[in-house]
Each structure stands twice: as structure tokens, then as C-alpha cells.
Amino acid sequence: MFNIVEKRRWYYAFSGIVLLICIGFMVFSAIDTGQPFRLSIDFQGGAIYEFQFDEPGATEDSIRGVFESFGEDNPIIQQLGDEEDYRWSVRVNFAEDQSSQEILTALEELAQLEEENESVEQVSPTIGREVTRAALLAVLAASVVITGFIVIAFRKVPNALRYGLCAIAAMTHDVLVVLGIAALFGFLLGWEVDALFLTAVLTVVGFSVQDSIVVFDRIRENIPKHIGEPYETIVNRSIWETIHRSLATQLNAFFIMIAILLFGGDSIRQFIAVLFIGLLSGTYSSIFVAVPLLVSWEKGQIPFLKGDENIAAQPAEA
């Protein structure tokens, strides 16, 4: 049985580099745009117009002209899909009584619009602030509740809090990866962080903890079964015993997500991509971050945290 846990310094180094790169993307984005990732109108307020022309004729400049004639100073204009789709997305500031119909009617003069394919979203800055506040609260609540949940679920295992904190470390790892990816894609493809993005992040948190718990649960079961074995061996055994499950489960989730990425609509693709990367990171981190951290901690290898070398040698109280 290959000793996964033994090589933990390599995983820490790998994860460390990945996290540094991810944080680098966010810092880079923060320097470039003032935000660690592009925030959507959900959080900032603003308006997005998406429309599709039936025929060629409209250019970025002519579209800009239309929006500027309505007093929108800095429209952010993007073409969506293929060149021949003539599909556009324009983001402007929130103007309280700007009727989208007037703007769309003006756009109609550039080229025939596909009326059934229009979508408009206007969000006031007040709503944006409320969503931001609720989002921060949700993240905070999720961290607290999940830690509490793990501590309760593992209360019969020695050092329950330790399991909770290691799962949280893995979870933080996954969240940072997802945020870094958001920063990168924001820079490359103009992706924006919206309410659905936060949903994806929290869902990643849920599944990340779910993955960690499956391995932890096996450790919990193996401790009394293999009294006398070093903790590291028990942990390593538990990883191997659950790795098929981790991979098979992951694979099935990926089948669905890849199908949606390939065949699903545009509007949900970004959400699924974030979820996909997050789940990948979640499976990795449960095996290569959460569990090795448990061993490092137990051996007293984490600075400032006291370990106890002989925990597994003592009869477990469970």
C-alpha cells in the first residue's frame, strides 16, 4: 500500500504554489481593476442589456453611440457567442427610470432585433449593497455552522476540533482556488462574480466538507479497529479504503457537469464551470490537504500546534 500521507510535504508545496498563484491573480486583478475579481451588478448595482440582432449592421461603436445618447457614459460592451450570432451584452450604470424599451427601440434602428431573445436586468445600488451584506453573512454562517457540525459529528473521536479545523483548512483551500479562478477568468474572459457564483462557492464548501467527512469517518472507524498501529498508518489505510469512492463519486458528478458544459445553455455555463473546478479541488484537498494535515498536527509538525505522538496507541474512547 503506497504511503500517501508520507509525501505530505510535496502536497503542501503543490497546494501552496497553487494558492499563491490564485492569490496572485486576485492581487493582479485588484491592482488592475480595483477589485480582486469583477463584481457583477448583483453586488454593485447596474444594468445589463442582452440582445440579439437578426442581421449584421450593428458595430460596437454604433451600439456605444446608442447607449451614450441615453446618458450612459461608460457602457461595457461585449459580443456573445459567435460573430454571426450578432448577440451582445452591454453593462451600464443603474438609472432609476431608464426604460429598457426606449433603449431597445433605439437599438432597433441599427439592425433588426430578435425581440423574443432580449433580456434586461436592472439592479439599484441599494439592492446590491444588501446582496453583498447577505453574501458576507452567508459565508460567515457557513464557516461557523460547518465547523460546529464537524465537531459534533466527531465528538466521540479524540481531538474532534482538530478534524473540524483540518476540514476547514481544506475548504478554505478550495474556496481560494475558486476565487483565484474567478479572478483569472474575469481577466481573460470578462467573467463576473454574481449571486450564482457565491452559490457555487458555498456548494463547493458543502461538497468539500462532504468529501473530507467520508475519509474522516473511515479514520473514526479504523482507530478502534487497529489499536496499536501508528496514527499515520491508520490514516493512510483510511485514504486507500475510501479513494475508490471519492473518485467514482467525483466522476459521476463530472458526467453531469460536463454534459451541462457541453450541451447546456450559456447562462448557466459559468456557474457549472466554477462548480466543476471547485469539486475537483474539493476531492483533491480532502485527500491531499485535510488528511495529511491531521497527521502533521498529530506529529506536532505544525508550528504552534501541539501534537500527541501516541494518540492511536491509546485505546480510543469511542
Place this chain on the structure above:
Amino acid sequence: MRSHYQWLIVIVLLAAFCLWVALPETDGIELDFDSDGEVDFSFSVSESLGLDIVGGQRVLLRADIPEDAYTAADLEEAANNVSRRVNGLGLSEATVQVQGSTRILVELPGVTDEEEARRTIQQTAQLEFVNFSGVDSGTISLYEGQPVLTSQQVEIEQQRQALLEQQGGEADTAGGSDEAASDEAELTEVEGQAIAAIDTLFAVAGRMLPAETEQLEPLTRGGQPFETVMTGDGLSAAVAQTDGVSWFIEFELTGEGGDVFGPFTAASIGQPMAIVLDGILISAPTIQARLDTGGVITGGFSEDEAKQLALQLRSGALPIPLSVESFSKVGATLGQESVNLSIRAGAVGIVVVLSFMLFYYRVPGLAADGALIVFILLNLALFKLIPVTLTLPAITGFLISVGTAVDGNILIFERLKEELRDGKNLDDALDAGFDRAWTSIRDSNLSTIIICGILFLFGQTPGASIVSGFAITLALGLILNLFTAIIVTRTFLYIIVKGLFHDTIDQRRWLLGT
């Protein structure tokens, strides 16, 4: 073994029921046991699709005045008015809800005319009949479209101020000794605020009118407000009518309205009277005769304007001016296209998952596939029974839950293989697989269910409502999965392995994926 067959019957019946409910054409059933023509038992289900799928408009309105200047009942009344107006447009599917203490959410599925929707919803529609006696009728037509200061507007503002005072007073009763001293100062303050509030009122009304009217000073009678004789409350009915040339509104008066309007018109024959809507003069006819039961309002309306105003007058004025805080509009085909794509993607994904389970886990995989199909049917049926409003994120949440639903089975089957490798016989290994995997399945699913709870709460914020659908369907899937992954899979697997083909399978372990 008998209990497994009993479970099988339950599961098959349940699955059949769910399949029936989930069929698109099922809308319920009505039974008449004793054939007396009366329905003894009725059960109806319906599919509920979100705006992002059927297309339509969603408008979040906010009270345009400070929160302590109106009561919860005012907001409720405003929502009822909006609701009556929206229904008057013939939109039975529309929903109007009060959200929190400042907002009203209006959802209009299938509506495409944005101008009409906005105006119908947002216009305050405070109608006033104003005493214009003495105003030179020769110049009066020049004032049409201009703001007018009336006694009613001042009074409304004073009431709001009083409410404000009252609430402020409750807050500092302990230290409120010098209130009397500042009475006079307050009065002027109230007047000042009245003007400010009227400005808001104009601002609200002004949106509906050509831009040039917005900046005008309100008309006054030498600095004093004009006297409001009667408001829209005095009307019992209002209908748009045409004489073939122009459109006007024919109204009938309530008893009380007649008691006020009759004597006033009798005393002012030959004098002009102003009809003011949301602070704007819409017409100023000369009173020709005593009006006790009704009359007409002219104002150079177009057909649409006349119909809309009549509708608003019938529904009553909004007690609170409302402003649009968020607005979204989705074209009907856009949503339908996304759904079709999602369904196609989901079908492909599900087929791949079913095949993977079958090829990788063989006979147990077959049982898991059966359980997964039951799982999908249960979900689809519950979407209609609860009902869950299906939005694009909600459908995605469901698909993700399908992808992760097999996790429970995988945990069990991996354990089964492990126990077999350890040399246990088939029956014991099967039991151990189900027993031991339970805590793992329960604890791991719970963490995501908890997250769904938090997401659902997050989705209660008006700007993030899109999140709720995802949280609901994902959580529902995870909870149902606790039942299907354990009980349904176990029933299928025990019947196949222990009941029907025990020896065949025991002799050919590859059938178990080992």
C-alpha cells in the same frame, strides 16, 4: 426476505404514482365515488415555471418615502392596488408580494410591453377634483400638464409628518419637554416638507410626462394651495369611452362622493374646475351643471392612456409613491431555449451516470440505476406537488443532485467489495455494506444540506432570489437520496442477490464488480 418484497410493492406503487404526477399532461384528478355529480375527492397539481423560463418581467418596487412615514398597512394596501391594476390588465398569472417593510415584488409572466407594465404599476394615480373658481378660463388651457399645489397634497404630507412625529415622540418621550415651545417652528417645517414631498410626487408623476414639465413651479392660488373638493375615493366606477374622435373617462360617484360633488358643482356653475392626477393638471373643464351621480373627464387622452387611467381610478390611488429598484425582463424564447438545452444536457448526463454505474458495479449498479430512476421520478413528482418553482438554477440544482445521488450507493458498494475481499460470505458482506455505510452517508450529506439551508436564507434577499431555487432542489435531492440510496437500493439489491439469483451471483463474483 418478506419485508423486502413488501418494500418492493411500496416502491413500485410510489414510483408509478410519481410517474403519473410527473407526466406533463397530469393536472390532477377528481373522483366522484357515489356518482351524485359532486366531486368527493379532488387532487390537483401544476407545474410552476420561473420567469427566467417562461419569459416576462419582474419589478421590485420600493416605497419612495422614508420608512417611518408610512405603516405596514399602507404598503399592504399599495400592494393590493398594484395587484388590482395588474389583474385589470388581464394577467391572471401575475403575482404581487410585499417583501420586508419597504418593498413590493411584482412578477408578470409573459408580459412584453414594458412601458405599459411600468406605468400601470408605478403611477400613484391620486386623482383630485380641485376648486378652480376665479381662475380665468381663457388662459386655463395653458396650464394643462403643469403641477398644481392642492390642499389634499398638503394634508397627506401633514399626516405623514404627524406619523413621523408620533413615532419619533415615542422614541424620546423621556426627554421631550421643550416640544410645545417649538410648535410654531415645526409648522413651517411641516410646510417645507410638504413641498418637498410634493416634489417627490411630481417627480413620480413627471416620469410619465414629457420631460419639459418636470422643472415647473407648482401653480398656487397666491402662494396658497388650491382647495381639493374630492379625491378619486369618491368614484365608484370609471370606464374609458370614446365619441369616435377623442377618448375620455366616464365616472360614477359613490353616495358620499355625490354628497360632496353635487353641492359643489351646483354652487360653481360656469366656473372652471381642475382635474389633477398625481399633482399634474390634466384638464380644467368649466362646470355646466350640477353633478350628483357621475360625469366625464376629458384630457386629450389616447385610447391607451384613457383605458389605463380608468383602470387606475377603479383600483384606487397608491397610498405610497413607489420607485423601481430592480427590474428584469426575459424574452420568452430565450428562457425556453435554455431549458431545452438543460434538459438535453441533463438527459445525456443521466444516461452516462446510469451506464457508468452499470458497467463499473454490475449487478449492484443495476440496483443503483433502478434506485436512481425512482429518485428522479420522486423529485419530478415533488416539484409539482410542493410545488417548486422551476428556474434555470433550480433545474441545475436538481441535475447536480442526480450526479451526486449515486454517492451513497458508491459508498455502500465499495464497502461491499471490501468486505468480500476480506473473505466474508456474500450475505454478510451485503449486510455489512449497508450497515457500515450509513453514518458516512448521513454525515456527509448533512454538510451539504446545511449549506443549502444557508443558501436558501441568502436567497431571501430580494437581489439574490435566483439562489433559492437551486438551494431547494439540491437540498430536496440530497434528502430524498437518503431514502433512495439506502432503502430503494437495498430492496432491489437484496431481491436480486439474496432472493432471485443468489447462487448464480455467488459463483460469478465478477457480477458484483470485484
